[in-house]
Amino acid sequence: MITRTLCHMCLGTRSHTRWLTLRFHSTLTATFADGKAGTIIKSVSTNIFENLALEDWIHDNIDLQKRSILYLWRNTPTVVIGRHQNPWQECNLKLMTTMGMPLARRRSGGGTVFHDLGNINMTFFTSKKNYDRHRNLSVVTNALKTLRPGLDVQSTERFDILLNGQYKISGTAAKLGRSSAYHHCTLLCSADRSVLSSVLKSTYQGIKSNATPSVPSSVKNLFDEDPTLDSETIMTALASQYNMEFGFDSPIYAVDPGEEECWPGIQNMAQELQTWEWVYGRTPKFSVCTNFDVHGLSSSANITLNLDIKNGIIENCVMDMSTEWLPKNVSEEFGSFLKGCKFCPNEMAMLVAAFLRVTPLGEYSSRMYSLCENVIARV
Ligand SMILES: Nc1ncnc2c1ncn2[C@@H]1O[C@H](COP(=O)(O)OC(=O)CCCC[C@@H]2CCSS2)[C@@H](O)[C@H]1O
Known part of the structure; x- marks a missing residue:
């Protein structure tokens, strides 16, 4: 699996990724004779709002009828709530403020999760017709089993992935549009579990609401099970397995959601995701x-x-x-x-x-x- 980055010395710098983003655009606009196209992208940003904005941008601007995309991304420490959730009920907002940790509301439903660089996010974009969460999760479990055949990882009825039948390592959420869809999920590799459990705890008492409640689970990091693994290896394995499962042949394109010229309008989308009106104001009564x-x-x-x-x-x-x-x-x-x-x-x-x-x-x-x-x- 080739990651199209220019050189190790400049890996991840924004000037270099611009070239790659433009390459990615030409990939997206190319016509494929067999009508099947799959592209794998990886964000160079670790900012939750930029990364969520890129999800929105792709969902709103790319024709997913004959094209699928796997988007890999990671964030610095953040709490991400579901579209229909109540942040006061879900997390320790005071502690997050003290720690300078952002809170983000995503456009998909479901519960609240913690992200840091030890957590990999994957977004599977497809047409609505090809939306298949079980198949996507099999990409994740098969990639892990190919890397380490001894790992006991299985997806569940509620689309979590469990390690050793009991510890959650992945949570799922999805957004279904009129004709296209995305399914995104997490993968806990080496996240800070003590921060995770302290920020996912409400300090409020006496809240009554119909907002979607999270479903807390015992979580574990994949790297605690196998310390020889690392995030780059996992992302490469996910990309290979995605190509294999869907018959694609994409390299991993590094993309920069901070590049307004490449994704016109993306800065406004990222701004909107940070407004008080979206993060807090969208809470159900x-x-x-x-x-x-x-x-x-x-x-x-x-x-x-x-x-x-x-x-x-x-x-x-x-x-x-x-x-x-x-x-x-x-x-x-x-x-x-x-x-x-x-x-x-x-x-x-x-x-x-x-x-x-x-x-x-x-x-x-x-x-x-x-x-x-x-x-x-x-x-
Ligand atoms: N990063 C991460 N991965 C897996 N499980 C987590 C994580 N953080 C917290 N948790 C556990 O899941 C429950 C909430 O489970 P619950 O099932 O309520 O919610 C989810 O799983 C939502 C997943 C959303 C995935 C999106 C993908 C890209 S942006 S966020 C929480 O209380 C913890 O026990």
């Missing part, structure tokens, strides 16, 4: 009901906070507490002030500061400060 104690200067109260959130924005906010501790009109005023606020700690903190500035609170001032602090802490 949900509510949060939480209970906590608030301490004023000389007294405490138990508060029940109820929030309804639509498109990531607080639609309704009701606080129940003793009216002796805080008069109803004050808590109602505070609740209605929060309507329209993004369910986001920074925006909430700004709005609360504005509320405290403009509202005369008199004797309730210290209680309100504690209440506000506690409400912000729950967002």
Whole structure:
């Protein structure tokens, strides 16, 4: 299997990959006499938004009726949620912020996964007619068995791949368009499992929603089973097996989704995937009901906070507490002030500061400060 890169000294530099991207374009536009064409590409980017944008670009711009594509890509540490998921329910957003780890929402359904450079992603693009997840996963399992005949890897009914019958090494999701489709999956090779488990843990309590929940599994890295394996070997084996399974003969083309001239419009697509409106705002409507104690200067109260959130924005906010501790009109005023606020700690903190500035609170001032602090802490 030949990877079309120019030289080892400059491997992966963007100026070199431009040439290869253009070669890839000519491959895609070539007409194949037998009507069968398969192309294998590998992204030089490790940025989740660029890589997801390339998936979108191919899906939207390439005629997949007589052409299939295998796209190989990896990302620096990221959490990727499914299209219909609730990020507050799925991951530890505060820890991710501290770690500077991005959150991405993909266009396919399914659950939440963790990516880092120890995780390989594969996207199988086909016409809708040729969409076959079992066949694609057999490419993965057969590639692994060809490399290491002793490996016990099997795909399951729900399109996971299990190692030794119990440890998940691959998860699947898919997007079916009108006439074309893609199936993408992960392969855990040497991902950081302690980061994986700490970021895939919600810190929120009392969320009620109809969003798709993830299905947590025990995961394992392939390289823990066989430390002699490495990512390049695996990707080469996947490409060979793909060619073999589908009767193609493609080298691996290195492509750069950062090249706007090669993929017109891709930068906008990558930008859109990073907007708050897409990542958080696309969360299905949900509510949060939480209970906590608030301490004023000389007294405490138990508060029940109820929030309804639509498109990531607080639609309704009701606080129940003793009216002796805080008069109803004050808590109602505070609740209605929060309507329209993004369910986001920074925006909430700004709005609360504005509320405290403009509202005369008199004797309730210290209680309100504690209440506000506690409400912000729950967002
Ligand atoms: N990278 C990775 N690979 C396999 N399994 C993982 C991974 N990260 C987490 N997990 C485990 O899977 C469950 C979620 O399983 P669940 O079945 O709910 O979701 C999935 O598998 C979705 C796969 C999406 C694949 C796409 C391909 C390209 S972009 S992302 C999680 O709680 C962990 O236990």
